[in-house]
Amino acid sequence: MENITIKINGVEVSAPKGSTILEAARIAHIKIPTLCYLKEINEIGACRICVVEVKGAKSLVASCVYPINEGMEVWTNTPKVLDSRRKTLQLILSTHRRECLSCVRSGNCELQQLCHELKVDDENKYEGAMPEKCMLDTSAAHMIRDNSKCILCRRCSAVCENVQGVGVIGANARGFNTYIGQAFDMGLGDTSCVSCGQCIAVCPTGALTEKDCTDEVFAAIADPTKHVFVQTAPSVRAALGEEFGLPIGTNVEGRMVAALRRLGFEKVFDTDFAADLTIMEEANEFLGRVQNGGVLPMITSCSPGWIKYCEHYFPDMTENLSSCKSPQQMFGAVLKTYYAEKAGIDPKDIVSVSVMPCTAKKFEIGRDDQDAAGVPDVDIALTTRELARMIKRIGLDFTELPDEKFDDPLGESTGAAVIFGATGGVMEAALRTAVEKLTGETLASLDFKEVRGIEGIKEATYNVAGMDVNVAVASGLGNARALLNKVKNGEASYHFIEIMGCPGGCVNGGGQPQQPGTVRNFTDIRSLRAKALYDQDAAMPVRKSHENPSIIKLYDEYLGEPGSHKAHEILHTTYVKRKVNQ
Numbered sequence: 001m002e003n004i005t006i007k008i009n010g011v012e013v014s015a016p017k018g019s020t021i022l023e024a025a026r027i028a029h030i031k032i033p034t035l036c037y038l039k040e041i042n043e044i045g046a047c048r049i050c051v052v053e054v055k056g057a058k059s060l061v062a063s064c065v066y067p068i069n070e071g072m073e074v075w076t077n078t079p080k081v082l083d084s085r086r087k088t089l090q091l092i093l094s095t096h097r098r099e100c101l102s103c104v105r106s107g108n109c110e111l112q113q114l115c116h117e118l119k120v121d122d123e124n125k126y127e128g129a130m131p132e133k134c135m136l137d138t139s140a141a142h143m144i145r146d147n148s149k150c151i152l153c154r155r156c157s158a159v160c161e162n163v164q165g166v167g168v169i170g171a172n173a174r175g176f177n178t179y180i181g182q183a184f185d186m187g188l189g190d191t192s193c194v195s196c197g198q199c200i201a202v203c204p205t206g207a208l209t210e211k212d213c214t215d216e217v218f219a220a221i222a223d224p225t226k227h228v229f230v231q232t233a234p235s236v237r238a239a240l241g242e243e244f245g246l247p248i249g250t251n252v253e254g255r256m257v258a259a260l261r262r263l264g265f266e267k268v269f270d271t272d273f274a275a276d277l278t279i280m281e282e283a284n285e286f287l288g289r290v291q292n293g294g295v296l297p298m299i300t301s302c303s304p305g306w307i308k309y310c311e312h313y314f315p316d317m318t319e320n321l322s323s324c325k326s327p328q329q330m331f332g333a334v335l336k337t338y339y340a341e342k343a344g345i346d347p348k349d350i351v352s353v354s355v356m357p358c359t360a361k362k363f364e365i366g367r368d369d370q371d372a373a374g375v376p377d378v379d380i381a382l383t384t385r386e387l388a389r390m391i392k393r394i395g396l397d398f399t400e401l402p403d404e405k406f407d408d409p410l411g412e413s414t415g416a417a418v419i420f421g422a423t424g425g426v427m428e429a430a431l432r433t434a435v436e437k438l439t440g441e442t443l444a445s446l447d448f449k450e451v452r453g454i455e456g457i458k459e460a461t462y463n464v465a466g467m468d469v470n471v472a473v474a475s476g477l478g479n480a481r482a483l484l485n486k487v488k489n490g491e492a493s494y495h496f497i498e499i500m501g502c503p504g505g506c507v508n509g510g511g512q513p514q515q516p517g518t519v520r521n522f523t524d525i526r527s528l529r530a531k532a533l534y535d536q537d538a539a540m541p542v543r544k545s546h547e548n549p550s551i552i553k554l555y556d557e558y559l560g561e562p563g564s565h566k567a568h569e570i571l572h573t574t575y576v577k578r579k580v581n582q
């Protein structure tokens with residue numbers, strides 16, 4: 001690629017043609033602060049925090065969108081620049097409800113960090129009237145929006161519209177009274193929001209948060225009449241460490257298990273067990289559809305964000321969805337039936353807690369037809385962030401905890417299960433089982449590399465027992481929409497599709513630790529977290545779901561065989577066709 005040379009603060013910098021000043025500065029190890037900017041998502045140059053001086057320009061320019069030219073001279077550190085940034089922050093603070101001592105984002109708030117870095121120590125400078133619409137929206141099952149902490153950066157509406165293709169939130173009203181909301185002031189919970197939480201993941205302040213259930217969990221643990229069990233999803237272990245200062249992509253499975261035990265959970269189980277179970281049921285369902293002329297393409301059903309999207313935006317394709325419950329729900333169902341029976345516990349006395357990378361799981365636990373034992377399969381769904389808060393609250397020195405193992409039998413899993421957390425992982429896990437079932441032969445290689453990687457849409461064809469099986473993988477709902485439109489228009493034909501609601505899959509879920517724009521814009525956090533899972537898979541002694549000894553025992557002792565009547569009653573579910581409300 002052609003490089004051009006500019007000067008930043010008097011020093012020559014060579015950067016690829018087409019770079020912005022922000023990107024060129026990064027090459028020269030100069031950090032220009034940003035706030036509204038998110039690479040490829042929100043490039044609107046609106047907040048003016050990233051302003052710099054350019055020789056010949058009449059006014060300061062927004063470096064995040066300003067392209068470099070040969071010979072350009074830029075200053076990022078003049079009094080004029082620093083004063084402008086500080087004034088911008090002071091103005092933002094004038095309409096910001098400042099409760100930094102208790103705010104959930106304190107210590108991890110991009111606004112707070114910028115005020116600190118730019119020495120905004122006169123935060124009341126422009127104090128005056130507050131905008132009219134400083135209201136709280138608590139209508140959704142998964143999240144709360146507090147507009148009194150919103151800085152109108154529009155990252156949330158950009159990710160909802162441009163990445164997820166949902167577009168239920170945006171700027172309402174004008175000027176001073178502008179606020180983020182829904183059309184006609186509907187509650188978010190009354191719209192076609194799919195609960196993915198991608199807006200929370202990108203929000204720089206405490207304006208968007210998941211509904212916090214940590215107090216509920218502490219109360220359940222303290223109740224001597226309750227048996228409180230916990231399951232943790234695959235991608236939680238690949239990201240939880242970030243909350244404790246560990247590098248992105250550190251696998252903290254052992255320390256996470258130790259922390260959960262010290263929090264007081266009776267047993268610490270692994271959602272990976274249920275991921276293996278999902279593969280048993282899903283592979284069986286897929287083979288049945290292929291052999292008996294069922295509805296194809298079959299589409300995976302692990303991601304509740306995707307499921308709600310399908311119900312709203314592709315209701316005519318709900319028959320294509322696998323009827324398998326998600327691993328979270330399968331786990332809860334097995335816990336309150338098979339495990340409860342074996343342990344002699346009344347399911348009504350069980351509190352089934354999950355830790356998920358996901359906010360849509362908070363919506364999912366309240367869906368119909370998710371109550372195999374007559375009580376909800378899962379009672380409380382926490383995010384990775386909420387688990388981190390619990391660990392911090394009881395003062396555990398997380399990084400120093402020993403590595404401990406999950407409890408048996410619902411803690412036993414395979415390499416196929418752990419890769420569920422990355423886009424393409426469910427497809428790869430299913431192929432490992434389906435191909436061996438169809439051919440009756442042992443696979444020479446378990447790595448289906450064509451479906452790995454963070455590309456939004458991946459396609460592959462595998463010849464299995466003489467039949468070409470066309471598969472596709474999409475992550476992020478905008479990509480899902482593009483893929484499904486191709487299917488509907490007859491431009492593509494697949495047998496099996498994996499769709500995950502979040503870009504990159506659950507590793508990048510809406511409940512994962514929030515990384516600031518300064519990291520997100522320059523680091524591929526999805527690949528780093530996914531690598532932690534693929535490395536774990538490669539190192540595991542058993543890498544195929546159908547070889548998980550505890551799963552084999554579950555079928556022998558309780559379910560019979562995949563797709564049995566009992567398996568259907570406990571492990572499968574139904575969907576609804578919803579309207580679009582936006």
Ligand code: SF4
Pocket residue numbers: 149150151152153154155156157180199202203204205207208
């Ligand atoms: S809610 Fe958060 S992401 Fe959305 S505009 Fe406000 S501060 Fe920005």
Ligand code: SF4
Pocket residue numbers: 156159160164166167168169192193194195196197198199200
């Ligand atoms: S949760 Fe997802 S769908 Fe709902 S508003 Fe946020 S980004 Fe949009």
Ligand code: SF4
Pocket residue numbers: 195196302303304305306357358359360361500501502505506507508509510511
């Ligand atoms: S991709 Fe994962 S984190 Fe995102 S909505 Fe689906 S299950 Fe939740």
